[in-house]
Amino acid sequence: MPIPAPTLNPPFNIVRLSHTSFTVTDLAASRKFYADILGLQITHEDDSTIYLRAMEERGHHCLVLRQMPEAGVDYLSYKVWCEEDLDKAASWFAAQGHGVEWVERPFQGRTLRTSDCFGAPMEFYFRMDRLPPIHQKYELYRGVKPLRIDHFNCFVPNVDTAVAFYGKIGFRVTEYTEDEETGRLWAAWTHRKGGVHDIAFTNGTGPRLHHTAFWVPTPLNIIDLLDLMATTGYVGNIERGPGRHGISNAFFLYILDPDGHRIEIYCSDYQTVDPDLEPIKWDLKDPQRQTLWGAPAPRSWFENGSVFTGLKTREAELKATPIIAP
Structure with missing residues (x-):
């Protein structure tokens, strides 16, 4: 089957992938794996959730870990170009028959939750809290x-x-x-x-x-x-x-x-x-x-x-x- 021609002027502008949220069954074990072994940096944590970012990233997080009874994936998230693109995305997904809702996510601005053609959860946002750069803090690299x-x-x-x-x-x-x-x-x-x-x-x-x-x-x-x-x-x-x-x-x-x-x-x-x-x-x-x-x-x-x-x-x-x- 031929590859479809690219849509160069899409209905809204996605900049890039942003982050995902995993549910994990042992938050302490996951913390050790992602922070101590892989070397991601913890940006916030409490008794049930850990947020992490990588060394070149200025956004607050690229990975969220949530303690739950079963392991899974909450959603895949994408950053859009501007606030207006969130409204355009909501209109487009609704017109395609996909459910849309506005959800609250810590450290983010307005966040749109919807789903793709198979029902997989997608989220879109424009604003995320910015953190100071750490890419030259070489003592943090591990x-x-x-x-x-x-x-x-x-x-x-x-x-x-x-x-x-x-x-x-x-x-x-x-x-x-x-x-x-x-x-x-x-x-x-x-x-x-x-x-x-x-x-x-x-x-x-x-x-x-x-x-x-x-x-x-x-x-x-x-x-x-x-x-x-x-x-x-x-x-x-x-x-x-x-x-x-x-x-x-x-x-x-x-x-x-x-x-x-x-x-x-x-x-x-x-x-x-x-x-x-x-x-x-x-x-x-x-x-x-x-x-x-x-x-x-x-x-x-x-x-x-x-x-x-x-x-x-x-x-x-x-x-x-x-x-x-x-």
Whole structure:
């Protein structure tokens, strides 16, 4: 199926992805993992919630952790260009038949909550509390030295539907995987901020969050993290990598937090700023699409994901499968 032409003048202007909110079953264990091992900076915490940011970020948070009986994902959040875009977004989603509501979120201005084409919760805001820069406070750098949140990746039951929906609100495809037998999309990478992706879609039971990715300075930071995890009781949380993706050209590592939320540590991808940049096509059976070099992805990487709180999933419509490690 052809990739839809990009919508260069969308109904409202999304700047970038912003943050996600995880529910976790042991807040202290999650605090240790994200703050002490990964190196995210805590910006606020109380008995039930922790807010964190990465080293280059001026916004108050890129990740929220909430203590709950079951692990899950509350929502994926995006920043828009201006206050007026919030009202435009509310009107657009309502006209498409999606529920809209204004919700209160600490450290943010007006926040719109709605859902995508599969019911996955999306939130939009313009204003977030600004914090002093810390990117030159080198005494704070620890763990993998995360610089910023980079992207989300979601399992969805129909990637073509996801690309069409997100394309209408301005997300542009940079790379995609096509099943040659059916001509349908198996995966697609889409962006707003000029990188390879703000959100990607992978064929699978969904909607579920496959992973959240953080950008780091160099591959050596990933090696340092592996040494740290292997000697502090987290060797079993290393799921896949290190290696280099064919798609995005990124050096990567996938790890699991104490509740099984998947985190990608990511660097060395490329810019895609030009609005007329042609997407790169990959064949599903090309072994270098997922791993340019390194071990193939394990079965867990294709099957396990984080559920959105209270949302039912459905099986993927496309039954084609990529290469899976034994």
